[in-house]
Amino acid sequence: MPHQSVPARRRAFARTLRREATEAEDRLWQELRGRRLDGIKFRRQVPVGRFVADFLCSDAMLIVEVDGSQHAGSMRDDKRTAELNRLGFRALRFWNNDALRDMRSVCATILAYVRDTGLQPWR
Template identity: 65%
Template sequence: MPHQPVPPAKRSFARSLRREMTEAEGRLWHELRDRRLDRIKFRRQMPVGRYVADFVCFEAGLIIEIDGSQHANSDSDRTREAELRARGFRVLRFWNDDVLKDLNAVCDTIIACVRDMSLQPWR
């Protein structure tokens, strides 16, 4: 994927999201940072197109989104996901509760999706 310059406002917004992560994002980031999860490189709160993705593994073309209940059946999330897919990414979504209550299963799912790029997220 070709690198495109990130507008300063988008870069600033991404930085503020990094400072103000939710509890679920913080717990997952603790597992993903510094290649702790199966030596996989992730970046957090990264601008991708006109959106800021929670976590991105560029090598696997995988975006991980951690959602609260406000995202249930969201049209804007469907639009966002379609654009990210058009850019060549698979989008893996977890509810906050998934991360907070069963982090091991979340991590196992992420590893499986990175190892097998034919796997498609279920939601």
Template identity: 65%
Template structure:
């Protein structure tokens, strides 16, 4: 995966996002941090200039995005996904409500996608 240096402003923005997560991002991070989810390493608010991924698992080349209703079918989300796919990454998206109300199935899905890299996201 080619790496471009992250501009300082982008780094600062990613850092700010880490300090002010949405409720759903904060709850999911509690499950993912410190290898709590099945021993899998995740990072949050990872810069892939020009985008910032909510969560990233390098081992599985998996980006996880947590979206609110404003993202429903948005063109910018399709562009983000295409960009990440172009880097050889898969993008797994969950709605905020899924994370907040169905954490166990969300975590089970993430584990399945990390363990089986042939799985392709459905949205």
């Protein structure tokens, strides 16, 4: 992914999101950080276009989002996903409950999407 200049406000917002992560984001980060998931490099709260992605695997052009119930049926999320798709990314979304209750399945799904760049997220 080519280096892009990121406005200072967006970088500061990303730093804030790293400090104020949800429990689900924290738990998933513990599985992804330091290449713990099959040696795959992930970054968290990364500015991408106009947005800040929860987790990013640049090599697979995969963004992983962990969402609370306020995102259910969100047209804003649909627009965000469409824009990320236009930038060449796939946005894989999980509910907070998924990350809190079944981390093994969440990680297996992420691993499948990293390994097969042809897979397209379901939501």
